[in-house]
Amino acid sequence: MSQRRATRGGAYAALPDADDAAPLLSRQHGGTLALHPQSRSYSYSYGPSGVSGLLHNRTALASALFVSIGGLLFGYDQGVVANVLVMPAFVARWPIGAWEKGVLTAALELGSLAGALTSGVLADRYSRRTSILTACIVFCLGSTLQTGAQTLTHLILGRAIGGVGVGALSMLSPLYMAEISPPEVRGALMALEQLAIVFGAVLGFWTGYFTRDIPGDVSFRLPLGIQLVPGIVLALGSLLLPPSPRLLVLHGDTNAALVALGTLRRRPRTDTLVQIELLEMQVEVVLLARAAGGTSGKLGSLRAERRAWARLFSPGYAQRTAIGVMMMFFQQWSGINALLYYGPTLMRALGLGLQGDGVNLLVSGGIGIVQFLAVLPAIVFIDRLGRKPLLRGGSMVMTLAHFCIAVLVRQYSDDWPSHTLAAWISVGCVYLFTAAYGVSYGPIGWILPSEVFPLSTRSKGVALATASNWFNNFLIGLVTPELMEVSASGTFMIFAVACFLGYLWSTYLVPETANVSLEEIDAVFGSDAGLEELELKSQIEEELGLHDLVRQWGTPDPDHTS
Ligand SMILES: O[C@H]1[C@H](O)[C@@H](O)[C@H](O)[C@@H](O)[C@H]1O
DSSP states (O other), X not given: OOOOOOOSSEEOOXXXXXXXXXXXXXXXXXXXXXXXXXXXXXXXXXXXXXXXXXHHTHHXXXXXXXXXXXXXXHHHHHHHHHHHTTOHHHHHHXXXXXXXXXXXXXXXXXXXXXXXXXXXXXHHHSOHHHHHHHHHHHHHHHXXXXXXXXXXXXXXXXXXXXXXXXXXXXXXXXXXXXXXXXXXXXXXXXXXXXXXXXXXXXXXXXXXXXXXXXXXXXXXXXHHHHTHHHHXXXXXXXXXXXXXXXXXXXXXXXHXXXXXXXXXXXXXXXXXXXXXXXXXXXXXXXXXXXXXXXXXXXXXXXXXXXXXXXXXXXXXXXXXXXXXXXXXXXXXXXXXXXXXXXXXXXXXXTTSXXXXXXXXXXXXXXXXXXXXXHHHHHHHHHHHHOHHHHHHHHHHHHHHHHHHHHHHHHHHGGGGGGOHHHHHHHHHHHHHHHHHHHXXXXXXXXXXXXXXXOHHHHHHHHHHHHHHHHHHHHHHHHHHHHHHHHOHHHHHHHHHHHHHHHHHHHHHTOOXXXXXXXXXXXXXXXXXXXXXXXXXXXXXXXXXXXXXXXXXXXXXXXXXXX
């Protein structure tokens, strides 16, 4: 696969007198357009990256923060359920065994799998906003049923229905975020999804922790009911979100797309960079229609749906589909949820004298907080350093941490009390693993899949990647207890091997997507078929006037030429 580094922007016909190797820079309203005469390409940015870039893009930031409530709901459930299942009032009412507990957890995951897979249809046919609203309504129905559950069946059903909403939101939030972000801060904006998930988990954990001593059913009904509040807030607020300009272009509503883009970039509609970005979106849509022989079918019709799903597995797209699905495979097989779900058992086994609450706090509470803290540097560095270095570094450290635990458990598990140092090193490795995961596979799992697909397949591709997250999450929950039973050391070895495979995968198969506009990611996947497409693309760009626009604005300003 070509690893050609693409720029934000694209190709343009070189200015006749521009044969210098240095880029020609033009600046306007804090934005920069650079022409690179040698590669005859252009790149642009609306402003700085990192935190100042986020603040610069206040409308996109506020919208992304708002939809990240979808992630918060996901994390909250994870945090709260661990506590609810062991609450005295809950256990007294439903004295369930391991099997039923498993069913309760799995009901949400399977519901989420269904929600992730089905919401793409709504998202393309109507809008990202309508789909978010619908998902919230489903989520609230499920939560109400859980909160008021009188029987175990109500509870399971409530979790399955709520899960459909959670799963749909877990795919819709990153999709929407990717589509509204300018390239220079896209990674940082999208890392907010992971921040919200882990913040939700911390919130859910502590809510359950504090309500469990309230007498009676309130102890578990209250934390279950509280999730209705963010659910309703997101439902109502979704009506005010700026629409996705990319989807509007796909629907052929260019004027509305221009308005939406102007609002998001906080620039007038006549702004050249806004015009360039809009034209890039139009180029992509025309390109897709032409590549499909002009018969893309009516959006959302059954035939078009079937064709769009089939396209995910066609030669031009299979590699991207594999990246989305494998991204989530490696995220889950890193073992993060095995630690979250079965960490307390492990810690108890380490024989550090930690019992009951202490274990719970140290593991579920502690891992949540470490994950939360680790996303913060990811937000700052993800666009500057790129996705690949974080994935590679993260998987290396995770491999080593798992490997250490595996060896220590194998050596000393027969007699931990005489080897407390080894036991504490194991605890340290659990946290080291979590920090490395939290800065890499955690956030990037939610970023990369939304970036690798072109508009025509994005919602389906993201849906499939999200489904892979839920499916592998479900599998981990299912097999970890059995694996631990057979060999705890072996289980960590399996995760170490998975992380090492993740290292190889991110080194050799993942292209860098940081700082590349969503339209330009095509070029990152350049193949022979891609070259033909590039020519066609260049032709369409010329036809739609993109090159003229770039040349006009890019005519160097002598004061700013470097
Ligand atoms: O990104 C999230 C997060 O890291 C959670 O802690 C984990 O439980 C999820 O499965 C994962 O997708």
